[in-house]
Amino acid sequence: MIELKSVTRRFGNITAVDHIDLTIETGEVCVLVGSSGCGKSTTLRMINRLLPHSSGDIRVDGEDINDMDAQKLRLNMGYVIQGTGLFPHWTVARNIGMVPDLLKWPREKIDARVHELLTLLDLDPQTYSNQYPHQLSGGQAQRVGVARALAADPNILLMDEPFGALDAITRENLQLEMLRIQRQVRKTTVFVTHDIDEALRLATRIAVMDQGRIIQHDTPENILRRPASDFVENLVGKQDRGLKLMGLRPVRDLMTPHELPRPAEPGADGLNEEDSLRLALSVMLWQDLPQVAVFNTNGEETGVLSREILMQGGA
Amino acid sequence: MRVWLSPIVLITALIGLCLAMPLLEPVFQWVQPDKQSVIYQRESFLFLLQNHVMLVLISATIGTLTAVAGGIFVTRKAGRDFLPLVSQIASIGQTFPPVAVLALAVPVVGFGEGPTLVALVLYGLLPILRNTLVGLNGINPAVREAAQGMGMSPLQVLVRVELPLAGRIILAGIRTSVTINIATAAIGSTIGARTLGDPVIAGLVNGNTAYVLQGAILIGLLALATDSLFEAFERTWDQRFSPQAAGA
Ligand SMILES: Nc1ncnc2c1ncn2[C@@H]1O[C@H](COP(=O)(O)OP(=O)(O)OP(=O)(O)O)[C@@H](O)[C@H]1O
Ligand SMILES: [Mg+2]
Numbered sequence: 001m002i003e004l005k006s007v008t009r010r011f012g013n014i015t016a017v018d019h020i021d022l023t024i025e026t027g028e029v030c031v032l033v034g035s036s037g038c039g040k041s042t043t044l045r046m047i048n049r050l051l052p053h054s055s056g057d058i059r060v061d062g063e064d065i066n067d068m069d070a071q072k073l074r075l076n077m078g079y080v081i082q083g084t085g086l087f088p089h090w091t092v093a094r095n096i097g098m099v100p101d102l103l104k105w106p107r108e109k110i111d112a113r114v115h116e117l118l119t120l121l122d123l124d125p126q127t128y129s130n131q132y133p134h135q136l137s138g139g140q141a142q143r144v145g146v147a148r149a150l151a152a153d154p155n156i157l158l159m160d161e162p163f164g165a166l167d168a169i170t171r172e173n174l175q176l177e178m179l180r181i182q183r184q185v186r187k188t189t190v191f192v193t194h195d196i197d198e199a200l201r202l203a204t205r206i207a208v209m210d211q212g213r214i215i216q217h218d219t220p221e222n223i224l225r226r227p228a229s230d231f232v233e234n235l236v237g238k239q240d241r242g243l244k245l246m247g248l249r250p251v252r253d254l255m256t257p258h259e260l261p262r263p264a265e266p267g268a269d270g271l272n273e274e275d276s277l278r279l280a281l282s283v284m285l286w287q288d289l290p291q292v293a294v295f296n297t298n299g300e301e302t303g304v305l306s307r308e309i310l311m312q313g314g315a
Numbered sequence: 316m317r318v319w320l321s322p323i324v325l326i327t328a329l330i331g332l333c334l335a336m337p338l339l340e341p342v343f344q345w346v347q348p349d350k351q352s353v354i355y356q357r358e359s360f361l362f363l364l365q366n367h368v369m370l371v372l373i374s375a376t377i378g379t380l381t382a383v384a385g386g387i388f389v390t391r392k393a394g395r396d397f398l399p400l401v402s403q404i405a406s407i408g409q410t411f412p413p414v415a416v417l418a419l420a421v422p423v424v425g426f427g428e429g430p431t432l433v434a435l436v437l438y439g440l441l442p443i444l445r446n447t448l449v450g451l452n453g454i455n456p457a458v459r460e461a462a463q464g465m466g467m468s469p470l471q472v473l474v475r476v477e478l479p480l481a482g483r484i485i486l487a488g489i490r491t492s493v494t495i496n497i498a499t500a501a502i503g504s505t506i507g508a509r510t511l512g513d514p515v516i517a518g519l520v521n522g523n524t525a526y527v528l529q530g531a532i533l534i535g536l537l538a539l540a541t542d543s544l545f546e547a548f549e550r551t552w553d554q555r556f557s558p559q560a561a562g563a
Contacts, residue, residue, distance in 0.1 A: 050464050075466035085461030089479050089556045099465055132558035148465070 001026050007056035009042050016042045018212035029189040031199040034209035040192040044158050048077050078149030080162040084141045086133040092144050093129040099152040117147040139170040157189040175201055196235055208232050220248055246278040251294055251305055254313050261300035270295055280305055318547040325540035333360035343525035353525040355514040367510040370500045374435035375493050382440045386447025405445040413438055413499040421506050431503035439492040446488025450481025479556045486552060490545040497538050
């Protein structure tokens, strides 16, 4: 658990972060969202003490971070930095193994862990272990950055626009991977972005920041349904809200299940249980269907979703 | 291994020529027919070479240690305040001609090897200092932040990340410094240091072109050998630390 109480950071005359209160529960993904310069990175850097806070209290699992050894604190916090910050003179494997190496893990254990993480992030260990950062594409470098942060299995993850500067498709893939990893390992995560869709997709709770203050701290659904101010309303897109709410819910929520899963007919297409209602609507509109079949991950047909129910209960 | 071939050949040629110079007497006789002695004999060439190299080596070692330590200090939190001053000295200092540095050293330290060494250290320090600053300041701030933010101690950040990344540029600074100092050390002969500049000075004073040639050829060869030695060093460094430059 991370607690910020009335935390302020000034740079000369600028107040970058202004008396913020924020509690991030263990295992929760808190997404900080807001426009450029609103103090997101500064907040993150105060949590791992790269920047001292001017006033207020920051506690990690109840202990004041100023009473802890800075290096020890950081070794237990994976940090993914805005712009990757991979070490250009080290191979991918050595980059990922950095924190385990600092923690003096035995060689074989580090190698095994690196292998495991590369596989987890969909990078072929054979191909990538011995490559250098400049040989990677932007998306691959960001994956390595994420793997490096996960390496020593820290309890806390701090991620500063880890998927910034990527094309929409790669970005979405990485978001899905992050959700998948999060389901597996459940880390207390503080995630910074200025992309509201990314925030809605990943967060258990979103903290909307503006000019160093937290305007609203709530679940994605509540942020959409009950924005605390015009600023938040504009950020989430006033007119777009219906679709965004649909984007939060999986097809499984509204489908009419079959009594038993049926094997799919060859060539049949439809939706996955995990797909969003928004996607379902899009498919129905485009193919002009009154209803679509829903499949589980094994490819069995588990139910159908009708347009009528979707329109009634979607948002 | 091939990178080391050319420095080895050049160094062998240099030492060989020092030893074999007397054998070339007929050639120099032809160059300078009106003189009885055409081979410089006051000291052996090997002794002069050795002395010359020692001067450069000692000054380069002191200069490198001082400049790199200074460069590191002014890029730390504690020394930040001195950074502008030190950068300025590093760039202005180099506009001083080496002869002027030597001339200024004499009244302070006297004649001989001593003042030459002082001048070499002071003068040789500057390119190294400048490159250390360029190298350390040129590191992507995100890389430094990642190193620190993931739990490296300040010393680990310096040794594992900053120095390897800045090292290539620092090495280039040492190369420049040493190259300049090989020439500057030769001028040291005018103030009593015994170097490969001796035959040149003696030749100029006595109007003996043969002497001048012998000194000049050896100094040139020494400069070439040193330069190719650094070339080999830099290649090796690239393979170890700069995958980008090495095209790995
Ligand atoms: N080291 C610093 N020195 C002075 N001012 C700073 C420093 N770091 C940040 N600031 C200022 O603090 C404010 C908040 O910066 P911060 O980096 O936290 O923004 P951000 O929300 O992360 O923005 P972005 O989305 O562009 O990354 C900005 O006005 C910035 O100029
Ligand atoms: Mg930022």
